[in-house]
Amino acid sequence: MARKKIALIGAGNIGGTLAHLAAQKELGDVVLFDIAEGIPQGKALDLSQCGPVQGFDAKVTGTNDYADIAGADVIIVTAGVPRKPGMSRDDLLGINLKVMKSVGEGIKAHAPDAFVICITNPLDAMVWALREFSGLPHNKVVGMAGVLDSARFATFLAWEFDVSIRDVNAFVLGGHGDTMVPVVEYSTVSGIPIPDLIKMGKSSKENIDAIVQRTRSGGGEIVGLLKTGSAFYAPAASAISMAEAYLGDQKRILPCAAHLTGQYGVDGLYVGVPAMIGADGIEEVVEIALDDEAKSNLQVSIDAVKELLEACKAIDSSLA
């Protein structure tokens, strides 16, 4: 069987980390694409030279030509401009929408059978626009946000309870932004829901509320510290877990920005929900019962995504 091919559109901080992880895990041969000349080629050469040291057998190449992504099985898109301090994800909208147009057209022309994972922000709008521009089926285009957001939530919960990260299962719904909805009731330590742990005196509602807030602004916290860019290690690791779920037909249920067709009362938008990833891409959206508070928080998040889409349509009339 031929080796799988992983194409990474954007060879910046996340793109380079994705390439390293994909090669280390031998997910397939890796093609790094970027409009900046020399960057994807230089990173590919550097990463190729990790192979003999780390003992991985994957070909890593860099390119500025979309023709080189032909036949890709998985494409992960990070092309665009990351957030600078003080800039919201939404400020990025105009710039990154144009980038999605060129990326979508490149994918449509050269790799229309790929499973596409979008990371570029503002995520819920960019994944929708990328799907529109590429014309791929909705089940083959997905946004990475929930795996990262729930990883952030899980990290803070593990610190709070002073337990292994392996025992924490954290659940986040909604858009990737300040309106995301970390769902405390569905988040557990070894299967014990957080509200029960509060009753057991292991934490307090105030502490958990603070953790929820820290999760919501988790990306901004890192931007504020780095000053010259945004998070890249955890975003890359998160997208790789989604790629592995697809390539291995793992039927994992992961929080993703998936296209909804009536689930959660939403039609035609990409919103963060639990979804099954297998060989057919997004195979199922899992609809869970939510209490009133989570429902109204989710609605705020959905409304924020809708607003972003309207802004996209106003910028690019081909999307209207």
Ligand code: APR
């Ligand atoms: N086509 C291809 N690549 C592009 C294009 C384009 N039209 N426009 C910009 N790029 C490339 C840049 O040259 C750069 O190498 O995208 C890369 C982005 O890399 P970084 O600036 O390092 O950004 P990164 O941290 O990787 O984040 C990328 O993911 O999380 C989101 O908000 C983040 O939208 C941002 C994206």
